Amino acid sequence: MKCVIVSVVAILAVIQLVVQPGQAITCGQVDAALAPCIPYLTGDGEPSGACCGGVKAIQGMAQTTADKRACCTCVKAAANRYANLKDDAAQALPMKCGVSMDIPVSRSVNCEIIN
Structure with missing residues (x-):
């Protein structure tokens, strides 16, 4: 039950951080969206629902080339x-x-070539 509550809170936090049209995306928003993914990215298993919710939120935030590069x-x-x-x-x-994302999750990607 505690995991469900934490997941719901994380998803709600991500929803609150979705960028309004015309506003720049911040690293704080991206970090908050991906925070539930840290256990998956540093361990084994599958990404949680909250993690996937964050990935989907980032996809929704990054609509323009500038947004994609910032993300x-x-x-x-x-x-x-x-x-x-x-x-x-x-x-x-x-x-x-x-x-499906145009933003690679990588330590070495050249973000300037993203369209």
Whole structure:
């Protein structure tokens, strides 16, 4: 029951952070959306519902090229903060959540080439 409550709270937090049209995306928003993914990205198993909700929220935030590049930069910075992040898990995250994203989850991506 506690896990369900935590998941619901995380999803609600992500929903609150969805960017309104015309506003810039911040790394705080991206970090909050991906925070539930840390256990999956640094361990084993599958991404949680809250994690996939965050991935979907980022997809919804990143509609323009500028937004995609900003999200990419934030995701790259977040990936570099976790020494034990598993690159294969990070790259598989969107697919595992059933989301098609133009933003790679990688420590080494060149965000300037994203369209």
